[in-house]
Amino acid sequence: MIELIDVTKEYGKSGVRAVDQLTMKVEKGELFGFIGPNGAGKTTTIKMLTGILIPTSGTVLLDGVDIVRDPINAKKMIGFVPDGADLFDRLTGLEYLNFMADIYGVSAEQRKQKMDEYLQLFELTDAVGNRIASYSKGMRQKLATIGALLHDPTIWIMDEPMMGLDPKAAFLLKEEMKRQCAQGKTVFFSTHVLDVAEKLCTRIAMINHGKLVAEGTLEELKSAEHAANLEQIFLELTETEGAEEE
Numbered sequence: 691m692i693e694l695i696d697v698t699k700e701y702g703k704s705g706v707r708a709v710d711q712l713t714m715k716v717e718k719g720e721l722f723g724f725i726g727p728n729g730a731g732k733t734t735t736i737k738m739l740t741g742i743l744i745p746t747s748g749t750v751l752l753d754g755v756d757i758v759r760d761p762i763n764a765k766k767m768i769g770f771v772p773d774g775a776d777l778f779d780r781l782t783g784l785e786y787l788n789f790m791a792d793i794y795g796v797s798a799e800q801r802k803q804k805m806d807e808y809l810q811l812f813e814l815t816d817a818v819g820n821r822i823a824s825y826s827k828g829m830r831q832k833l834a835t836i837g838a839l840l841h842d843p844t845i846w847i848m849d850e851p852m853m854g855l856d857p858k859a860a861f862l863l864k865e866e867m868k869r870q871c872a873q874g875k876t877v878f879f880s881t882h883v884l885d886v887a888e889k890l891c892t893r894i895a896m897i898n899h900g901k902l903v904a905e906g907t908l909e910e911l912k913s914a915e916h917a918a919n920l921e922q923i924f925l926e927l928t929e930t931e932g933a934e935e936e
Contacts, residue, residue, distance in 0.1 A: 692716040697748030699734050708734040710900035716878055721871045723887035724880040726897040727928050732880040736849045740770045769838035773849035775830040779823035783833050794841035808836040827854035848879040864890055888920040903927045
């Protein structure tokens with residue numbers, strides 16, 4: 691479970707708020723989509739969820755553990771796939787995966803089983819011995835995904851996970867996200883691809899100018915905004931919020 695309570699993040703001496711008193715809860719077994727325009731605060735929120743950034747105020751709980759007060763135990767629960775998959779180019783794919791497994795204390799038996807399973811799933815078995823410098827963007831994204839899953843995390847957090855993936859790899863990733871949720875795990879991801887969020891997510895939250903502007907199932911959002919689809923809801927809420935602040 692993920693819980694944010696009145697979370698705010700301010701940058702610089704000006705005190706500009708990238709995230710503004712965000713309160714949100716994601717239950718176990720949910721496939722949760724996090725959407726919003728560029729600069730809305732999505733990546734800042736994800737960086738606070740994963741302990742990369744410390745909130746200016748508020749609380750972030752992962753399965754009840756405060757990530758600021760107990761970062762090590764909180765981070766043990768997380769599998770994180772960042773936007774862009776900026777990996778260690780001089781390592782081979784296998785060296786990177788063993789590095790990730792070492793960080794999380796994954797046993798030799800579990801890491802072999804997980805590596806074999808996911809390398810085959812994402813069709814990286816033949817390339818895992820090559821240096822990451824030779825990988826395409828999509829291959830890097832798949833390797834980062836595998837590395838995030840080796841320790842069998844209870845919470846899987848991804849920032850724009852479909853970027854760079856071909857249609858087959860994107861399909862396999864979506865199927866794996868659903869499989870993780872079916873096991874009672876929490877999956878939280880940001881995306882600009884509204885069609886993916888609409889078809890895949892059990893619940894969706896929309897952020898704009900750092901504030902939560904909508905949250906619920908797709909049907910709840912459509913009913914509240916009298917809209918036919920998520921794209922209409924997105925345009926209506928983001929345009930309205932922008933107009934109010936001008």
